[in-house]
Amino acid sequence: MTASSFFKSAFIFLFLFSQNAVVLAQVVPVTSPDGRINLLVSTAGQISWQATLDGSIVIEKVSMSMTMDKDRVLGIKPIVKKVQVAALEELFEPQIPHRDARIESKFNEMTVDFKGSYQLIFRVYNDGVAYRFKDHSKKTTTVYGEELSLQFPEGAGSFFPKEESMYSHNERIYLHKPLTALGQDDFCSLPVMFESKTSKVLCTEAELHDYPGMFLRHVGNGVLKADFPKYVLKAVDNQNNSPDRNQIVEEEADYIAKVSGSRSYPWRVFMMGDDDRVFLESNLLTQLSGPSKISDASWIKPGKVAWDWYNANNIYGVDFKAGINTATYKYYIDFASENDIEYVILDEGWTKSTTEIMEANPDIDIKELIAYGKERNVGIILWVLWKPLDEKTEDILGLYASWGAKGIKVDFMQRNDQYMVSSYERIASTAAGLQLMVDYHGAFKPAGIEKIWPNVINYEGVKGNENNKWSSDVNPEHNVTIPFIRMAAGPMDFTPGAMANAHPKNYLISFDRPMALGTRCHQLAMYVVYEAPLQMLCESPTRYKKEQESVDFITGIPTTWDETLVIEAKVADYVLVAKRKTKNWYVGGMTDYTPRDFELKLDFLGSGTFSMEIMKDGLNADHHAEDYKRELIEVNQNSVVPVHMVSGGGWAAKIVEKIKS
Known part of the structure; x- marks a missing residue:
């Protein structure tokens, strides 16, 4: 994804120690390029650090370690061999720019080599800090645990996406409460935001590859610790609840990951600032993710999508029976073509069954629909359950590509363990080889593979408009919270565009004819505010035809950006943002x-x-x-x-x- 990069290095200091030497400095400072963020790294007893912003403590203490192969622990009683600090610059030009087409990155990096064949790398940017472990032992086969203990200044609060289980779609309301008000063992998925009197911190991860996703668990007194799903040894279909998509993890190992020797581990990321605009403008996750594995990404075409599931194929005034059939989807394709909408999704129901996904529903001629769309410059994206796709990835994606489909929407992953994380990337890699785009639904947050595999063009992992079908959870306050937290991790498939708009006093819940809380312009503004290279139009085409002025406005808004400028912003209160595409x-x-x-x-x-x-x-x-x-x-x-x-x-x-x- 990096078109060009360069490094300017200036080593500030270099300490070399023999294995038995006394460490000269047990606390080493690293500052951000602008001097505002100061990281104090301690190697006394256990590796830990503290972060300040303009002299005020932002993070009181983070301590960390990793337990490998049971008897080998990285980070406890560390012996420093070498410390290097460098001032670095990088230039990124993302193949699929979510926020900015040109990203100039400046940071100070400290690399600490320890006795025992491992390193810690710290980076301090103007908008946050990050660290990662690197294990150089070729003998490592197992990671039993990773410790991250997180403590904030007294009185700190959080926007806490509380989870009930690690088996989750990661679609949560952000509970705004003091850390001390969290229950013992309350835990959350990432990203999560913390606040003190002077600043805010967003915690997430980057370069998550072949390793479980991280959760944070409140252990009491405002202290949080990392928690990870164990390595799954056996998962079986949940016979009592949609066994085609829901599983029960029956057997877990006592470790979190299997590994093959030396490797780098995910970045632990702490975006921070005293101005809420930083969380909308920061490109920290892109800066910390690896380069693209797709040399020519010109075939990846961002755009908008006419979507069927939200509106339950609720079209009318036509001379055919609306439903999951060829005539209905031709209607969607015609609507998309007339309005320069690039894609139509065929969501759940287009296959013979949810597990027999190499054949279409008898009422749908899939090849005819794809050909019909091609004639009208409309691509077809196909919904598919993760479970059967994971079992026959190459066969299924090869078949869809041979039909001429442009992408897939993968649903109901619901796990963050090592196997699932690896499955995301394996599907993305296979899809890339067939020039198929991927939209991950029922997913965890973005954490780096969308840069390495830019055909992964969107993620859900957000409580979005579809919740209007069964709840009133998605309200204006929620809608102005998620851009600062969930979207800080990457693009989100919120699926905006509802034309049935209501205030709480006249809001009704209807699965087949949903409405959205907030005004019409609240929905229209989402197409600028919310980042989604593959952006949905959730409403029924029939309703859209009655709201042509709104449709014309929506379809004239790009889905990728050259520049982002935040005018006014406050988490959970309001946002006003300007974005540039070419000269507009x-x-x-x-x-x-x-x-x-x-x-x-x-x-x-x-x-x-x-x-x-x-x-x-x-x-x-x-x-x-x-x-x-x-x-x-x-x-x-x-x-x-x-x-x-x-x-x-x-x-x-x-x-x-x-x-x-």
Whole structure:
């Protein structure tokens, strides 16, 4: 994914020790390039570190170690052999840019070599810190555990995505509460955000390869420790609950991973700042992930998708019976073609059964549909359960590619153990060889393979719009929380675009005819705010045809970006962001249940005159959520535009340079 990279190294100091020498410095400082973040690494007794921002403690203490092959522990009673600190720079040009097309990365890196054939690497950026273990022993076969103990300053709080089990879709509400209010053994998936009086920290991981995903467990008194799913020895179908997709882990090992000798382990990442905008602008996860394994990614085509499952194929006013059949999907394809929507997904139901996935439902002619879409410049993406796909990956993907499908949507993984993490990458690799894109649903968060395999073009792992079918969980406050936390890890398949919009007083739950909390412009703004190179339109095409003005606005918004600029932002309260694609700018604003007013200065525009199309909450949007107003005005870099959002509201705009005649 790196088009070019370069390194400028300046070694600040270098200590060399014999095995029996006394370590000269048991506490070693490393600072960020701008000098604001200071990392103090201690090697006394056990490796630990503390982080400060402008002199204030952000993370009180992190201690860590790894237990390998039962009797070998990395990080306890460490003996330092060598310390190197270097100032480094890198330049990234991602093949599929989620946030920025050009990423200039500066960081200070400390590499510590220890007796016992292992290293710790620390990196300090202007927006966070990260560390990873490297084991150089060729004899290592097993990882029994990895310790990470995390302690924050007194009074710290969290936005905590509490999990009930490690067998999970990782779709959670972020519980905002003090750390001391967490229950004993409450645990969460990643990413998770912590806050103190002066700053916030987002904890996640990068370069997660062939290793289990990490959880954090509250062990009491505000202290959290890493927890990992054990290596799965035996998983069986859950005969009492959808055995085609749900499993029961019957037998686990007493270790978390099998390994083959020397290797690097995942980055433990701590994004931090005293301005909430940092969590929307940071590219830390991209900077910490490895290079692409796809040399030519030109076949990977981001775009928008007409999606069937949310709206339950609820089309009407047609001369055929709507449902999972060829005529219905031709209707979706026609709608996509008429609106320059690149793809249509055939979700659950298109196969003969959920486990017989190499044959289509008898009511669907899959080859005819793919050919019909090709004639109309619409690609077809096929939903598939992970379990049968994992069993016959090459055969199934080879068949889908031979039909002409453009990608797959893989669902119901629900695990983070080593086998599952490796399965993600194996499927991605096989799909890449067949030029198939991958959208992981029922998934854990992005953690690096989307850079190594950029055909992995989206992830769910978020409580998104589909929850409208059975709950009221997805509300405006949740919607302005997830960009700062879940999206900090990478793109998210939230599936926006609901046209049935409501406030709490008139919100109704319906599985087949769902509605979304918040205004119409709240949904429209998601297409700018939410990062998703493969971005859904969740509503029924029939409903969209009645809302052509909204559809035209949505389809005119890109799904990848050249530059991201955050104007105003506060976690769980509001966001106002501007994004550039070539010379055009797009602005999205969203608020929680508090009405908001901002002044949008357009000083980020270049010289010249621009046409600005605005979609804003209508005068009556405070009680009728579907009310909006479209405006077209002329602006330049000196213009200041008022932004008003009602409770649960939104605001969105396209800014296009006017061509002189």
